Amino acid sequence: MPSNIIHIDVTNFPIAVERVVEPRLRSRPVAVAIAAAAGPLVLAASEEAQQNGVHRGQALAKARGFCHDLTVLPPNEGLYQRASAALIRVLSEFTPVLEPLRFGHAYLDVGTGRLFGGVTDTAAKVQHEIQQRLRLGAAAGIAGNKLVSKVASDFVTSRGERCGLHGVERGAEEMFLAPLRVSFLPGVDRKIRQELQELNIQLNRELAVIPVEQLQMIFGRFGLLLHQRAKGIDPRPVQPPKRAAEIVEIEQLDEASNDYYLLQSRLFNMLARAAQRLRTSHLRTGRLTIQVHYSDYKENTAQQRFQPLDTDIELTPMAKNVLAHALTRRVRVRRLTLRLCDLAATPRQLSLFDDKDVRIDKITAALDKIRTKYGDNVIQFGQAFKIDGRLNRCDLTCGK
Known part of the structure; x- marks a missing residue:
């Protein structure tokens, strides 16, 4: 049976959870900052803060310079862990084939999704349950593999749709990825982007036509992955966490x-x-x-x-x-x-x-x-x- 995979993304998870606990933080520019050797750094920033130039990894002093009314919170890891566990409990009601990622992210393999009326209806139902029970907004991406479902949810959030949903039909993966920037692909960090820019490659359609042998010469073993990802190929199954004794x-x-x-x-x-x-x-x-x-x-x-x-x-x-x-x-x-x-x-x-x-x-x-x-x-x-x-x-x- 072919897989139908949903990627769930609770955007800015620490900020979203803090706003559930303290509603007065809603609509305000908020950042969660952590201690670092060179001074406090921004761990997460709300949309309002980002609109003022605040972003993850930025020095807090610089962030305050961009956004004078910024509300700064210390990280509350215990709260985030409890919220993450609650999210996983909700998701596990839809399928046992569930792979949690970092806070606020997870893959679900729902098969045909017929139990809830189809795959798109299942994803919408998941979003509804998260909103109703946890008061958290979640974006969802649907595809036949993990890679494209993740890019689909990123595509939704890049348009500012925190609760949006986007599905990619089976066989249309490369067509969906083609007009997107290479930065949408997992593993394409700043260094890889700079190397691709030197090759005048900015979009996935430009990357997909480069021979795999040439990519391997430049990027080594990662070149094959780049080639596959640009074409929307990802054979990895959704893997529930192993519970080996330890x-x-x-x-x-x-x-x-x-x-x-x-x-x-x-x-x-x-x-x-x-x-x-x-x-x-x-x-x-x-x-x-x-x-x-x-x-x-x-x-x-x-x-x-x-x-x-x-x-x-x-x-x-x-x-x-x-x-x-x-x-x-x-x-x-x-x-x-x-x-x-x-x-x-x-x-x-x-x-x-x-x-x-x-x-x-x-x-x-x-x-x-x-x-x-x-x-x-x-x-x-x-x-x-x-x-x-x-x-x-x-x-x-x-x-x-």
């Missing part, structure tokens, strides 16, 4: 920081808690992932695979290495997320040829008993403490 620890910093030793200290504390949860569940992990959330709301992830382990003593070197690879920017960090993945049951008996130091297990068992009785923080690795800007070199530190 142990997750999240550390929200009271104040964003780029102090490596502080971040490492927090990570080791997270690892101690996660490893104890592993052992309590009689599990081992074979993959450690760290996600760094920067103060400008960009993220980076790194991971390492290894033979299954279950003690923080063994996992600490891996965590330290992964953190070093995850920290690729000098921007302050606001949150760390640690995931222990590829979980497997702990064998009941050690192999005769297992070269693991049994003392590690004995030390770990003793620490678990103490932590269970007196709390997680009563004993920690010395590396989890900062002293005069450097990490303590002791192996273990006992709390008082």
Whole structure:
């Protein structure tokens, strides 16, 4: 059965949600600003603010210069997460084949859409439910694949239609894309646009006629993707999020920081808690992932695979290495997320040829008993403490 995909876009999601909570913000120029090393930056701007020259990524001081009556709000990530979860609950009532993206965006594969009267009627019904139940306006794009449905919703919002709907018939994908600027295509960032402009390519119709071999010579493997996207080709299915078993620890910093030793200290504390949860569940992990959330709301992830382990003593070197690879920017960090993945049951008996130091297990068992009785923080690795800007070199530190 051919796919019919709807892309839902709640434009300026943070601003839209803030206005639901505080209606007095409606029709006012509003921006959500975040802390950054070079000064506060605009994370999101309302249409009224954009009309005055305010845009995402702009320095807040410059934004205030363009718009003197700008209302500035700090980001409320808890609110945005709750609103996003509510949005997903509404969308899941229309299809189980649902792929959430960042806040306020999602793909839905509704098949024929006959249950709600057809695909266009289904999209309109989705928009109506979002408006009625969440008081949020949503644009919708309909097409036979994810790429074109996303461009269709972007096309709607580019015309200022926050609640508009645009459908692209199957087989008409390239015709729809042809007159649009190449900036509508996913992955065409500023650098790619500049390179295309040097080739005198501004519209998708101009890009679509360039031989794929020539695009690959210029852009490498991305050249093939550019060629396919300009023609509206996208074989990717809508993929509901996988719910593989994992142990997750999240550390929200009271104040964003780029102090490596502080971040490492927090990570080791997270690892101690996660490893104890592993052992309590009689599990081992074979993959450690760290996600760094920067103060400008960009993220980076790194991971390492290894033979299954279950003690923080063994996992600490891996965590330290992964953190070093995850920290690729000098921007302050606001949150760390640690995931222990590829979980497997702990064998009941050690192999005769297992070269693991049994003392590690004995030390770990003793620490678990103490932590269970007196709390997680009563004993920690010395590396989890900062002293005069450097990490303590002791192996273990006992709390008082």
